[in-house]
Amino acid sequence: MAPARLFSVERIFFAAAFVAFASSARADLQLCNRTSFAAEAALGVESGGAQATRGWFRVDPGQCRVVLHGKIEAERLYVHARALAVYGPVKPLNAAQIELCVGQGDFLIAGSHCAKAGEKIVPFAEVRPRDIEGTPTVLLAEPADYAADQARFAAVQRLLALAGYGVEPIDGLTGPRTDTALAAFLRERGLASDTAASPAFLDLLIDAVRESASRGLLWCNETAHTVMAALGVDEPNAVAVRGWWRITPGACVRPDLPPRGVQQVYSFAEAIEESGAPIENAGRALQWGGRTELCTRNTKFEIREHGRCETRGLSPRGFAVIEITARTGTTIRFRETDR
Numbered sequence: 405m406a407p408a409r410l411f412s413v414e415r416i417f418f419a420a421a422f423v424a425f426a427s428s429a430r431a432d433l434q435l436c437n438r439t440s441f442a443a444e445a446a447l448g449v450e451s452g453g454a455q456a457t458r459g460w461f462r463v464d465p466g467q468c469r470v471v472l473h474g475k476i477e478a479e480r481l482y483v484h485a486r487a488l489a490v491y492g493p494v495k496p497l498n499a500a501q502i503e504l505c506v507g508q509g510d511f512l513i514a515g516s517h518c519a520k521a522g523e524k525i526v527p528f529a530e531v532r533p534r535d536i537e538g539t540p541t542v543l544l545a546e547p548a549d550y551a552a553d554q555a556r557f558a559a560v561q562r563l564l565a566l567a568g569y570g571v572e573p574i575d576g577l578t579g580p581r582t583d584t585a586l587a588a589f590l591r592e593r594g595l596a597s598d599t600a601a602s603p604a605f606l607d608l609l610i611d612a613v614r615e616s617a618s619r620g621l622l623w624c625n626e627t628a629h630t631v632m633a634a635l636g637v638d639e640p641n642a643v644a645v646r647g648w649w650r651i652t653p654g655a656c657v658r659p660d661l662p663p664r665g666v667q668q669v670y671s672f673a674e675a676i677e678e679s680g681a682p683i684e685n686a687g688r689a690l691q692w693g694g695r696t697e698l699c700t701r702n703t704k705f706e707i708r709e710h711g712r713c714e715t716r717g718l719s720p721r722g723f724a725v726i727e728i729t730a731r732t733g734t735t736i737r738f739r740e741t742d743r
Contacts, residue, residue: 431540433472433481433533437463438545440558440574441487442606445544447471448482448504448528455516457504457528459484463544464606466556476540482528485544490566490613492624492737501530550576560600563609564589566624567616568658572650616658621669621728622735623649624656629675629683629690631738635659636670636698636723642708643670645698645723651738661728670696670723673738685740692738694724 437443446459449472463469482502503525505518518524533540550558554576561574561582569585586600589612599605616622625631634647651657651673661669675683675690680702683690699713700721713720728734 431475432470433476433540433542434468435461435463435471435483436468436536436541436543436552437465438543438550438552438555440465440546440548440550440555440562440576441491442559442610443485443487443544445471445483445485446504446506446526446528448484448502449478450480450482450502451478454514455502455504456512456514457506458512459506460510462488464556465550465559466552466554468541476533481531481533481542483531483542484526484528488610490610491562492735502528504528548576556606559606560586560609562654563606563613565656566622567609567612568620568622568656570657572652572655574652574654616733620658620661620733621671621726622656622658622733623651623671623673624735624737625651625653626737626739627675627690628653630678631673631675633657633659633671633673634700634721634723636672636696637662638668639708643698643710644706644708645670645700645710646706647672647700648704656735667728669726669728670694670698671726671736672698672700672721672723673736675738690740691722692724692736693722696723696725697721698723 435445442462442464444460444462446457447461448455448457458471461469461471482504484504484506502516504516505513505523506526507513507520508522511523513523531542533542535541548558557578558574558576561571561576564582564585565571565574567589569589571582571585589609590597590599593608595608599608621635623631623633630653631651632648633651634645635649636643636645649657649659661667672693673691677683697710697713697720699707699710699716699718701707701718707718726734726736
């Protein structure tokens with residue numbers, strides 16, 4: 405049967421599933437991450453009606469980590485997995501068999517009730533390890549079914565996108581856009597080309613994402629559709645609007661902004677079909693914007709005059725006004741429920 409799939413983000417679904425358990429001479433239980441997200445996991449055990457939880461175990465994409473030493477005596481095993489906070493909100497969509505308590509940092513909690521400050525109840529999925537090369541193993545997996553090396557490369561792509569480099573699609577495969585983005589990241593930081601293969605490279609990328617979160621504008625697509633975005637920037641005598649930036653499901657894009665202190669920008673985006681036609685939901689176009697009307701066109705454009713859009717063969721769109729300062733950045737998350 406299939407490996408356990410444990411959490412979801414941006415319409416990428418990780419459903420709880422079960423795998424056949426096989427006993428092994430090597431009894432240490434390991435957790436393997438085959439997703440494109442650096443994750444933290446908590447383990448729950450139940451035996452004789454008593455429950456306990458332990459965590460957090462960080463497991464990077466493509467990595468395996470032992471989370472329980474010795475022979476597995478528990479009657480039931482549960483796992484709660486979450487992506488690192490750097491990715492933004494991630495919904496655990498697995499069907500929860502049980503709710504157990506977790507703490508902050510390293511923790512070990514006996515029982516299912518929270519008694520200390522900082523502890524909270526979260527959903528756990530029951531899992532049954534499979535035997536992989538003699539070791540009981542639980543997998544965190546995506547529908548893309550990445551191999552270990554593909555999961556790590558997809559993680560590099562995802563973090564590059566969050567840091568503002570143009571990477572699409574996030575698929576675990578090398579390509580011109582990923583190669584260009586990766587080379588730019590290494591060059592800008594004075595890093596050798598082989599740094600990308602080092603175990604610490606994901607941490608370098610995570611630090612870059614945290615740094616970039618305080619700068620500029622970041623668009624993140626948390627729908628199942630391709631989103632096209634346009635940006636307006638104030639100039640001395642006009643608003644310059646440019647488009648379009650293509651943002652694939654699960655990806656983030658950081659458009660270039662002028663190097664200023666406080667600035668006001670304008671944002672509009674819409675979801676499209678593969679054919680390029682706008683997507684409608686309940687009779688309404690799936691769009692994200694506001695009340696400031698500016699001109700756009702269907703093809704790549706840069707427009708500074710926004711009067712009489714339709715008579716000039718252009719399309720008026722409602723843009724949202726976004727305030728950005730030099731010290732804080734802004735992230736706009738495109739979701740089907742938030743329009």
